[in-house]
Amino acid sequence: MGEAIIEIRALSKSFRTKDGEVTVLRDINLTIEKDEIFGIIGMSGAGKSTLVRCINMLEKPTHGTVLFDGRDMAKLSERELREVRRSMGMIFQQFNLLMQRTAEGNVCFPLELAGMDEASARKRAKDLLELVGLADKAKAYPAQLSGGQKQRVAIARALATDPKVLLCDEATSALDPTTTTSILALLKDINQRLGITIVMITHQMSVIEEICNRVAIIDESHIAESGKVEDIFYKPKTEIAQKLVYPSGKPTQQFISKRCMRIVFDGNSSFEPVIANMVLECKAPVNIMYADTKNIDGKAFGQMVVQLPEDEVLAQKMFHYVRARGLSAEEVNGYVG
């Protein structure tokens, strides 16, 4: 276990509404380590944004504690809290840029608030815009920038105060897939080059798979499952984890039940035509219900769901064939593609 930067202990949050009290977070326990990229995933309304707002104390937890770098956030004075918040950069789905300021002006903004003189702030903004690949857009206004470029400005702004942690709340949810990939690559680079811990809040498992080391799944106000991303990807235990990991939703019995095998390719096997060879070896056809595999440097990554033959002996032979190739295979019942 590495050194902790954020520790959340027995945290609960309730809101008083006109219909009574609603509990949005229940007994949350999490440790986020220095230098890691930690994902928090859940469906809409699960409580993710509230959790981020409790981490930086924009919302006061009803119970429990948040330690940042060993300091209890609830015990800080207003001045100390402002200081600690500067060590937690934030980026949002909607970028939250000041529209009447240029890219450079946006990055300078937190530095002005921190009392830095104009020349030094501009110099720092220039360096940061270069870091995020936007050196040539310093004088552009947000309206003249694409979504991905706006998010790069927001990242540069979040880095301005030299944060230890970057909290990213659905940072790629408003972006197309190609732009998402480039922003995720930038965040990974920032994590590795600057040693900044990143917390990714998202509803997309693909974002978690792409850059996170560990993940916590929030469901109905509590943490349903947490651990290393690869462990959860191979063997999701809870129903919510399966719903997030399995292609096109959780297995369901509502439709014609199909007995299927889910195969996970983790990069440890070569990209041989496993299914074709299995069919040849077992002398029985299978239906490929879903496939999302990538060939990276001759290694296979991704997952596939195939419908198994009714014959039990044949089905077992197929499991054996796949596992003998070092691949993870589990049975998924009632998969509906």
Ligand SMILES: Nc1ncnc2c1ncn2[C@@H]1O[C@H](COP(=O)(O)OP(=O)(O)OP(=O)(O)O)[C@@H](O)[C@H]1O
């Ligand atoms: N100030 C508030 N008062 C009352 N209820 C609130 C308040 N803030 C959030 N909630 C409720 O808490 C629940 C969780 O909201 P939250 O925004 O944290 O979820 P989320 O997982 O981030 O979802 P989304 O991805 O849709 O933003 C929701 O049901 C929401 O209506």
